[in-house]
Amino acid sequence: GENVEQHPSTLSVQEGDSAVIKCTYSDSASNYFPWYKQELGKGPQLIIDIRSNVGEKKDQRIAVTLNKTAKHFSLHITETQPEDSAVYFCAASDQTGANNLFFGTGTRLTVIP
């Protein structure tokens, strides 16, 4: 099955700086890669996703890049703000009938004011 690894596990940045979180996956057939933001005591919220037919996608301060050859994808947050502080999870969708999501281990991002 799919195996998703995520780094770093914790990340602290100064407000206004950029944050980058990286994930690798094992199943070359995976073609859907969402990123979720989870605040304390809440469910994950989809913030951006990318499919394997594109290499980059951007939504305001958030961008995701995908390298299918190397099987890795990254989340980039620019001009970070304290409200960006949360746990971020990457995921990859396998190609079985259910198209289940396999999650990375999460990155706790802290933006220091």
Added chain:
Amino acid sequence: GAVVSQHPSRVICKSGTSVKIECRSLDFQATTMFWYRQFPKQSLMLMATSNEGSKATYEQGVEKDKFLINHASLTLSTLTVTSAHPEDSSFYICSARPPRGGHDEQFFGPGTRLTVL
């Protein structure tokens, strides 16, 4: 759009009792819903996939007789933790897949924190 709710948000029960958690898709019909379990500071672990009108598919190691899942309608799935024990204490999160768009999107509910005394 794509809003998923869960009820209750928090529940405390005694060991040996059963607890039911509801997951609803509020503004779309979901043919597929998923149940996850999350321990503190850990990732989400898929427990089972439920399809409306059919039996749930459980992941390896998840006891189907302990975690009963019913997907009775296109907007409601329930998870019942039977004969709960302290080790069942966890954060349970459901997600639903909308029929539009890709075949792999999932939108998550706010989660239910279960504490078994």
